[in-house]
Amino acid sequence: MNFRNWMLGIFAAGTALSLTSLDPIGRVEAHGDVAPQAVDTAGLPDLGEEWLVENPWRDPDNQFWALAIKVGASGYNQNCARCHGLEVISGGLAPDLRYLEADDFGDEWYLERYQNGYTQNGVTKMPAFGELLGQEAAWAIRTYVETRPDEGALDPHSERLKAIRDVIQELAEKAMPAVEAEDTIAPLRTEMEEIADSLETGSGAPRAESVASRAALQLDGSDDSLKKTAEILTIGLSAAK
Structure with a gap:
């Protein structure tokens, strides 16, 4: 599945693209009322104040790849799983981030949402994480998300x-x-x-x-x-x- 096609399909069906969540018993809730939780990025290199435009830990041969995934898994489970699902398996209302392409387009889309959040009709559906969590956490979560196996791969x-x-x-x-x-x-x-x-x-x-x-x-x-x-x-x- 292509993430861009997924988004076009949502719009074509007339469904509002909102970052809402399904809790374990199926209720739909907004994410904006949940305070972002700090992510421990100890061991990852400082990426500086200027935001990078592509994932620095995408290459599995990078010495920080495995640690980035470990840190990202923790950050994702604390801040993202409520909406986007455990192991990034979405319930269908929030974007299925497993299919967000591991390329320039995907990085740009991800960073915009991570830094600025998402608001619909005056309601915060996703809080802005950028200033609160920083870019080391951002790219660690990104690395975790993009390394999820394809649907049915297991x-x-x-x-x-x-x-x-x-x-x-x-x-x-x-x-x-x-x-x-x-x-x-x-x-x-x-x-x-x-x-x-x-x-x-x-x-x-x-x-x-x-x-x-x-x-x-x-x-x-x-x-x-x-x-x-x-x-x-x-x-x-x-x-x-």
């Missing part, structure tokens, strides 16, 4: 990921140290990495970040890594439904 792998989760959870329940289970864990980690690498983004960004990549990264042999990996898979697969 579907062919969901049953296998559930099976992997069950194996890891069983090991965790046996209180087996991850280092002792490495012979079992290593091929599962590799398999999840391969699944992660096969996923395409909805935005056209070069690499997707997903429950598969998060789980593979967490499965590092550290204390509680088995339990944490099982939790990541459980929560992530539930959100992807």
Whole structure:
């Protein structure tokens, strides 16, 4: 799906393009009454006072790519998920940001809304985040959003990921140290990495970040890594439904 076509479709259908939200039980609410929450951008470089015009962390080979996604996920969940949905899966009334192109057009559209917010008929549908959160948070959230997998990308792998989760959870329940289970864990980690690498983004960004990549990264042999990996898979697969 093309984001520009999505927006044209909304207008063609006569639907007002408003940044409203669906809460978990389906009520439509404005977002403007929610105070923006500060985002901890520790570890990301200072981008200066002058706003950049394109995402500095789009390249997955950039040393800050993974951290930007982690910071952006936190910022998104605090400030954006209420309207745009968990894992950026929109309920249909707010723009589906998974399809906001990872290019100059997408960056321009995103920055305008992030910096200035959105008001309709005198009602604030989205607050202005620019001065309150700054551009490090802006581009971190942008990086998180544009790396979401395409619609249905995980579907062919969901049953296998559930099976992997069950194996890891069983090991965790046996209180087996991850280092002792490495012979079992290593091929599962590799398999999840391969699944992660096969996923395409909805935005056209070069690499997707997903429950598969998060789980593979967490499965590092550290204390509680088995339990944490099982939790990541459980929560992530539930959100992807």
